[in-house]
Every structure is written in structure tokens, then in C-alpha cells.
Amino acid sequence: MSDERSEAVEAVEVAAEEEFSAAAPPDPEAAGLGETNFADAEAPPAGELKIAAAEDEAAKYLELARRTQADFENYRKRMARENAAAGERGAAKLAKELLPALDHLELSLKAVADDHADVAKGFALVRDELLAALGKSGIQAFSPAGEPFDPNEHEAMAQQPSEDAESGTVLEVYQQGYRINGQILRPARVVVAQ
Numbered sequence: 001m002s003d004e005r006s007e008a009v010e011a012v013e014v015a016a017e018e019e020f021s022a023a024a025p026p027d028p029e030a031a032g033l034g035e036t037n038f039a040d041a042e043a044p045p046a047g048e049l050k051i052a053a054a055e056d057e058a059a060k061y062l063e064l065a066r067r068t069q070a071d072f073e074n075y076r077k078r079m080a081r082e083n084a085a086a087g088e089r090g091a092a093k094l095a096k097e098l099l100p101a102l103d104h105l106e107l108s109l110k111a112v113a114d115d116h117a118d119v120a121k122g123f124a125l126v127r128d129e130l131l132a133a134l135g136k137s138g139i140q141a142f143s144p145a146g147e148p149f150d151p152n153e154h155e156a157m158a159q160q161p162s163e164d165a166e167s168g169t170v171l172e173v174y175q176q177g178y179r180i181n182g183q184i185l186r187p188a189r190v191v192v193a194q
Helices: 002-019 046-112 117-136
Strands: 139-142 154-160 170-175 177-180 183-186 188-193
Touching: 046 117, 046 139, 046 177, 046 183, 117 139, 154 170
Parallel strands: 154 188
Antiparallel strands: 139 177, 170 188, 177 183
16 A cells, blocks of 8 residues: 555656646746746845935925925016006005196196285295105106197197197197106196197
């Protein structure tokens, strides 16, 4: 029985070697059949993987910091423009409130110029101070007498025939116009030649 038993064990071992050859470790030098063999695979050292990941992360954060810096610079410039525009709107609003008073002062000055020279001088000083204060805010008066009529800058109150002036020329200014930093705040009210 021991011979039979040793022959059976031997047969099982031979069969195991033939049937289960995949369980054996592959030969690193053997050519693969379209598969990656262990000889082809070279893993980078663990330290290099960590350095590459850290460099990628550092690059990502550097790009984020640059974008944030650019966004902040754009925000700063936009806020500066908006603050300047808000200041101009405030000055324009104040000027629009003051202009009727300045117009009445001009009319008063014309009315008392002949009879009361001292009062006229006082009105003239107040008018000049108001115009100087408006000038400091970028507001300038303009009187287009003798200039061609421009509907963008002038408001025609009447037309009048004239032999001395060309048709379409401003003959008389009822109310001065005002500009704020080059833009029309209030058009000049004028009489235009026919």
C-alpha cells in the first residue's frame, strides 16, 4: 500500500504542476502577451511621488493666489471709478439745487445795477464766490452768445429774425448753461436767429 500511496501522491504533484502553473510566480524576463509584465513596471520611489504631489498642490495654490490678487486689483479699480462717479453725481445734484438761486442773483444784479451801485457790488461778490465754489467742483458756466446753435448744449426758447446774424446763430442768452467735467449739467437757454 505504501507504493500505491506514493504513486498517487506523485501523480497529484505532477498534475498540480501542470494544471496550476499560473500559481507559480511569473518569470520577470518572459515576454508578455499584450499584458504588462513585472519587468516592465517600474514604480517611482515613494519620495518622488510625494514631491510631485506637493509641487502640483503648490502650483494650484500659486495660481489661486494670482487669480485672487488680480480679482482684488480689478475690484479696487472698479471701486475707485464708482467712488469718483458718486462724487460727481453728488456735485451735480448740489449744483442743480444751487443754479436757480444763482440765476435769481444774476437777475437781481441786473435790476439794481443802475440805482444802487453798492448793492450791485455786493450781489456781484456773492455771485463770484458761488461761481468760484462751483468751479472748484469742476462746474463751469458757459454763455454761447454769437455761437452756432447746438441742440446738445443749448435750449432754444425763441427764434427772432436778425439782419446782423446768420440763421441758426445764438442772438441772446436768457440763462447761462453749465458743464460739469465737460458734460452738460444744464443747457443754456437762448434766442436763435431765423
